[in-house]
Amino acid sequence: MRISLVSWFFFGLFIATFFSMAALSVSGQCQRDQQQFLLGFKNSLNFSLSVKLMKWNPGTDCCSWDGIACDTGGRVIRLDLDNQFLWGEINNSNSLFRLQHLRHLDLADNKQLGGQLPETLEKLPHLIYLDFSRNSFSGPLPSFTSLRNLEKLFLSDNQLNGSIFSTNWSSLPNLEILDLRRNSFSGTVPPTLFQSESLKEIFLAENQFSGGFGEVEGEFSSQLEVIDLNHNGLEGQFPMFVFEIKGLRYLSLSWNKFSGVIPLNAFQKLKNLSSLDLSYNNMSVDSSFTNLPFPDVYELNLASCNLTKFPEFLKNLSFLQILDLSNNRIHGQIPSWIWTPHLYHLNLSLNFLVELERPSNMSTRMSVLDIHGNQFQGKLQFLPQGTFYLDYSNNNFSSVIPSEIGDILYSCEFISLAGNNLHGSIPESLCSNTYLAVLDLSNNSLSGSIPQCLVRKMGEFLGVLNLKQNNLSGTISDTIPEDCGLQTLDLNQNRLGGKVPKSLANCRMLEVLDLGNNQIDDTFPCHLNSTSELRVLVLRSNNFSGDVNCAVNITWPMLQIIDLASNSFSGKLPQGLLMTWNSMKPNKAEPYSEQLRYEVQRVVDIYYQDSVRVTMKGRELELVKILTIFTSIDLSSNKFEGHIPEAIGDFKALYLLNLSNNALTGPLPSFLGNLPKLEALDLSNNHLAGQIPLQLANLNFLSFLNLSNNELTGRIPLGTQIQLFSEASFENNAGLCGPPLEVQCDSPPASEGGPSNSETGKHVNWNFVSVEIGFVSGIGAVILPLMFFKRWRIGYYKCTDGVVYKFFPKLDPRNRTCRTISHWTPGRRL
Numbered sequence: 001m002r003i004s005l006v007s008w009f010f011f012g013l014f015i016a017t018f019f020s021m022a023a024l025s026v027s028g029q030c031q032r033d034q035q036q037f038l039l040g041f042k043n044s045l046n047f048s049l050s051v052k053l054m055k056w057n058p059g060t061d062c063c064s065w066d067g068i069a070c071d072t073g074g075r076v077i078r079l080d081l082d083n084q085f086l087w088g089e090i091n092n093s094n095s096l097f098r099l100q101h102l103r104h105l106d107l108a109d110n111k112q113l114g115g116q117l118p119e120t121l122e123k124l125p126h127l128i129y130l131d132f133s134r135n136s137f138s139g140p141l142p143s144f145t146s147l148r149n150l151e152k153l154f155l156s157d158n159q160l161n162g163s164i165f166s167t168n169w170s171s172l173p174n175l176e177i178l179d180l181r182r183n184s185f186s187g188t189v190p191p192t193l194f195q196s197e198s199l200k201e202i203f204l205a206e207n208q209f210s211g212g213f214g215e216v217e218g219e220f221s222s223q224l225e226v227i228d229l230n231h232n233g234l235e236g237q238f239p240m241f242v243f244e245i246k247g248l249r250y251l252s253l254s255w256n257k258f259s260g261v262i263p264l265n266a267f268q269k270l271k272n273l274s275s276l277d278l279s280y281n282n283m284s285v286d287s288s289f290t291n292l293p294f295p296d297v298y299e300l301n302l303a304s305c306n307l308t309k310f311p312e313f314l315k316n317l318s319f320l321q322i323l324d325l326s327n328n329r330i331h332g333q334i335p336s337w338i339w340t341p342h343l344y345h346l347n348l349s350l351n352f353l354v355e356l357e358r359p360s361n362m363s364t365r366m367s368v369l370d371i372h373g374n375q376f377q378g379k380l381q382f383l384p385q386g387t388f389y390l391d392y393s394n395n396n397f398s399s400v401i402p403s404e405i406g407d408i409l410y411s412c413e414f415i416s417l418a419g420n421n422l423h424g425s426i427p428e429s430l431c432s433n434t435y436l437a438v439l440d441l442s443n444n445s446l447s448g449s450i451p452q453c454l455v456r457k458m459g460e461f462l463g464v465l466n467l468k469q470n471n472l473s474g475t476i477s478d479t480i481p482e483d484c485g486l487q488t489l490d491l492n493q494n495r496l497g498g499k500v501p502k503s504l505a506n507c508r509m510l511e512v513l514d515l516g517n518n519q520i521d522d523t524f525p526c527h528l529n530s531t532s533e534l535r536v537l538v539l540r541s542n543n544f545s546g547d548v549n550c551a552v553n554i555t556w557p558m559l560q561i562i563d564l565a566s567n568s569f570s571g572k573l574p575q576g577l578l579m580t581w582n583s584m585k586p587n588k589a590e591p592y593s594e595q596l597r598y599e600v601q602r603v604v605d606i607y608y609q610d611s612v613r614v615t616m617k618g619r620e621l622e623l624v625k626i627l628t629i630f631t632s633i634d635l636s637s638n639k640f641e642g643h644i645p646e647a648i649g650d651f652k653a654l655y656l657l658n659l660s661n662n663a664l665t666g667p668l669p670s671f672l673g674n675l676p677k678l679e680a681l682d683l684s685n686n687h688l689a690g691q692i693p694l695q696l697a698n699l700n701f702l703s704f705l706n707l708s709n710n711e712l713t714g715r716i717p718l719g720t721q722i723q724l725f726s727e728a729s730f731e732n733n734a735g736l737c738g739p740p741l742e743v744q745c746d747s748p749p750a751s752e753g754g755p756s757n758s759e760t761g762k763h764v765n766w767n768f769v770s771v772e773i774g775f776v777s778g779i780g781a782v783i784l785p786l787m788f789f790k791r792w793r794i795g796y797y798k799c800t801d802g803v804v805y806k807f808f809p810k811l812d813p814r815n816r817t818c819r820t821i822s823h824w825t826p827g828r829r830l
Contacts (some may be wrong), residue, residue: 022173030062031074033098038062038076045113049085070247071101078104080165082131089115097123106131108154114138117160122146133157133179141166141185149174151285156181156203163187179203181228189234191216194224194241201226205252212236222246230277231255238262243269254301261285262305264313265292279303279324287311296320303327303347310335318342318478326350326370349373349391356382371395372416378785380422383408386644393418393440400424401441406432416440418466426451440466442490449474450491458486458507468492468514488512492538500525509533516540516563524569526550538563540634547571557582563634565658570639573659578647584631586652632656636682644669644683651675658682660706668712672694680704687711692736705729712736715745780796 039058047053052066063070069078076099087110090096097120105127114136121130125146131154140162144150151174153276160183169175169192177195190212193202195216200223210233213350224245235257242251248270258281265286267273273295278285282636284306294313299322299522302311307328314320315337323338333355334348344365368389377396383405384390390412398421402408406429409415411434422444430439430452439454439462450472458465459471459481468490475498476491484507492514499522500515510531516538528534535558544567559581631654640662648657649671657678664686672681673695681699684706692712696702697720705725713735716722727740735744 028604029074029288030064030070034070034074034076035062037095037098038065038068038079044090044094045086047084047086047089050081052081052084053086069104071464075101077101077126080104081110082106082107083109085112086110087112090118091115092118092120094118094120097121100124101126103127103149104129107135110134110135112136114159117142117158119143125149128152128174130154141180143167145171148172151175152177154179155183158183160185166192169193171198172196172198174198176223177201177203180207182206184208186210189229194220194227194245195220197223199224203228204232205229206231208232209234213239213241216241222247224248225272226250228252229256230418233257235259235282238267243267246270246754249273250275253281254303256281258283264294264311267291267295270295273297275299277301278305280327280405281305282292287313298322298342300324310338314338319692321345323347344368346370373420380417380420385409387412389414392420395420397422401427401446403427404429406430409433411435412685413437413461418442419446420444422446424448426454427470428453430454431457435461437461438464440464442466442468446470446471448472450476450496452477452479455479456481459483460485462486464488466490467494470494472496474497476501480504480506482506484511486747487533490514491518493517495519497521499808500527502527504528505530507531511558512536514538515542518542520544524548524550526554528554529554532556533558535559536561539567541566543567544569547572550578555580559583560631563632564638565634566637568639569635570641571637572642573640573645574649575645578645579650581651584651584654630655632658634658635662637661639663641665643667644672646671648672648676652677654678656680660684660686662686664688666690668692668696668707668710673698674698675699676701678702682706683710685709691715692717692722694720696720708732716741 029413035058038056042053042056050659054256056065060067060388062076063074067080068076071077079099079102086107090113097118098628100123103126105124105309106129108131111134113789116139117132117137119142121127121142122144125148127147127150129152130147130150133154134157134161135157138159138161141155141160141164144167148171150172153175154177156179160180162185164180164185167185169190173196175196178199178201182205184203185207186209189204189209191213193199195218199221202224203226205228209229212235216239220241225247227242227245228250230252230324231254233256234253237260238258239253242248244265246269247263249272251273252275254277261284262278263286267276274297276297276299279301280303284576285302286307287307294316296319298319300317301322301324303324303325307325307330309330310325314323318340319342320340321342323343326347327350330348330351330353332353334353338346342365345368346366347368347370349370352471353371353374354376356371356376365388366384366652369384369387370389370391372391372393374395376392377398380392380397380401381401382400385408387409388411390409391414393416397417401417401422401424405427412433414437416438418440419442422441423446425448426441426446427508428451431451436457446467447470450467453797454465455477456479463485464487466488469492472491473496476496478501480501480503486507487509488511489507490512493516496515496518497520500520504510504525505527508530510528511533512766513528513535514533517540519542520539522542524544529550529552532555534556537556537559538561541564544564546569548564548569549571555576556577557580560583565596631651633648633656636658637660640659640663643666644664646669648654649669652658652675654675657675658680660682661684664683666688667690668683668688670693672678673693676698678699679701681702681704685708687710688707689711692707694717697717700721702721705722706729708728708730709732712730712733715738716730716736718738723739725740727742730736730741736742
């Protein structure tokens with residue numbers, strides 16, 4: 001039977017397809033050694049939370065594992081394990097570096113993955129993509145010399161240090177992106193980086209680079225588009241070589257120490273430039289030119305550049321979206337032409353602007369408007385709709401807050417009107433804003449009560465409510481919802497009464513609670529036992545009373561600042577509660593973010609700086625940032641009694657301790673000398689007795705001390721820093737004597753020799769014995785030579801006469817015929 005050509009064709013196609021698929025399935029299967037290397041890498045780490053690694057089954061083909069890709073020969077060419085919660089160290093002997101065919105290696109965003117950055121990375125010569133960013137790798141940078149195929153290198157957000165000269169960047173001919181941001185690299189920046197033939201993007205921001213660039217010679221990369229050097233210590237004249245990099249799109253040199261005057265007209269050479277940031281250096285920007293073209297950038301940051309007026313060239317920037325002219329010396333009115341249709345981020349804060357008029361062509365896309373720290377005055381009337389971030393704080397606005405503010409700013413997540421002269425009540429329309437995360441109306445003259453609806457908003461997005469230093473009255477509504485997400489509640493210095501709301505216990509994320517300087521009449525808020533994130537608690541100057549030893553178990557391991565002063569608390573100090581304050585103990589405090597951070601629709605990152613007032617060294621101070629380095633305890637002016645708890649002796653990170661004006665008894669504890677960072681110690685006006693322990697001499701940083709009005713006795717320790725304090729620090733202790741007090745001690749200080757001999761009843765004071773031996777030896781060393789050596793005796797007499805005649809010249813026989821007046825000013829005792 002004849003077979004048609006068509007049939008033969010399909011039969012041949014089937015056979016070819018079959019063998020091709022069979023060959024592909026064989027060649028694509030993971031090689032055995034590759035699987036062993038992967039399992040060895042897996043077992044070297046803690047992977048209990050990794051979704052991908054938990055699925056790696058030794059009984060299956062490793063090329064099918066999550067995060068793995070192989071070539072046709074079954075060799076691993078891609079390892080992608082970013083954000084897998086891996087932790088542990090990767091050292092030079094790790095089997096990872098035996099996967100020598102790897103082209104793509106991504107271990108980013110594992111946070112606790114680290115160790116010294118392995119030099120054996122160079123054993124992966126086929127690498128094209130390497131991403132170890134946002135981990136905990138440390139040590140210097142390897143040379144990477146053998147990675148000639150590398151195109152993208154990401155090592156940002158680690159703990160790397162040292163110079164980056166260890167790598168010969170010209171030996172990486174294919175490198176396009178270099179990202180070393182947010183490490184601890186130091187030294188100078190290699191000029192050859194800017195002359196690489198392949199580099200397009202260089203990110204070296206937020207390191208510790210220093211020095212200048214000097215004269216960078218040679219041709220510059222024609223490919224280079226991005227240079228990011230912000231937040232370093234670079235200095236010297238502005239690097240003029242950047243004007244020769246014609247293809248530059250992004251240039252950020254902010255937060256360095258560059259000096260000199262920068263003519264902005266030089267930037268006309270960079271026709272592709274779209275983003276420029278020269279903020280916060282030591283240089284001035286010359287913006288006087290008006291006719292020369294300037295690149296039509298979409299982002300321009302010239303903060304702290306000594307500008308005195310709005311640059312005229314801004315009129316010609318038709319696509320400008322982000323403009324920062326903050327912290328300059330610009331006076332007068334905001335010009336109407338500044339409000340371009342595309343502008344959505346405007347920062348004019350910290351200038352001398354006085355007038356703000358509603359523009360006719362206001363952009364509806366205005367997302368960020370920051371004019372804080374100027375001299376605007378009059379009514380608060382310009383509130384652009386659609387804004388996400390609005391900061392009008394620290395001006396001279398004097399009016400009521402418009403009742404419709406919440407309806408206008410219906411989507412605003414950050415509203416600050418603090419530090420003005422606003423009066424009237426808080427508009428309830430603010431509650432209609434669904435997305436409000438930060439509301440700061442502090443330091444005004446607002447009156448009335450806190451709207452109940454605003455308290456109920458704590459269950460939505462509201463994270464910060466700051467109403468301190470107003471004239472608010474009434475009580476705090478006990479209607480806080482169960483899903484409260486509040487982190488900061490500051491109502492200090494108002495006229496609020498009532499009690500601390502029981503429902504405040506629903507705010508389990510609460511970090512700052514400041515109810516100081518009000519009229520609250522309550523007991524200690526033991527119901528806040530679930531607020532384990534609490535860092536600041538201020539109840540100062542209210543009508544609190546009762547015991548602070550709660551029946552319920554409270555643990556505040558993050559607490560850094562507690563101020564209960566000027567109330568009527570009584571009973572013993574809470575030893576059990578004190579023992580939970582781990583942030584006051586060394587090496588146990590978790591890092592506290594200096595600012596609370598809120599994401600705003602991916603348009604802008606919002607940062608809010610908490611502040612708290614503390615009384616230190618007799619003065620009231622305001623801490624703008626609450627840092628891990630500051631801790632304080634102020635329990636003064638209450639009715640506490642009993643001994644000072646031993647738990648305080650563990651607070652080696654404590655800076656301020658004030659227990660004055662109480663009824664404390666017992667001795668002055670020696671464990672206070674174990675607080676090496678203590679700067680202020682006030683125990684005055686108590687009933688403390690006994691001697692001042694010598695251990696207090698160990699407090700090298702102590703700059704304020706008050707032990708007055710107690711029942712202390714004995715000699716003030718000699719030869720210590722304690723004696724440098726004034727007499728007022730020790731006054732009204734009837735039994736104290738010695739400097740700096742005028743009261744003299746009757747007997748010499750007690751010896752510190754060993755214990756007396758219990759058998760003989762005698763005690764040998766070796767301090768006195770050593771003094772006597774030294775005295776006899778000294779007399780012998782001086783007297784014997786004078787008795788037996790004539791030359792020594794004559795020289796001694798001449799030397800002695802010279803000293804005597806110097807101070808008493810009338811005794812000198814050579815001056816008896818002359819009238820001599822001698823002026824001697826004794827040295828000042830320090």
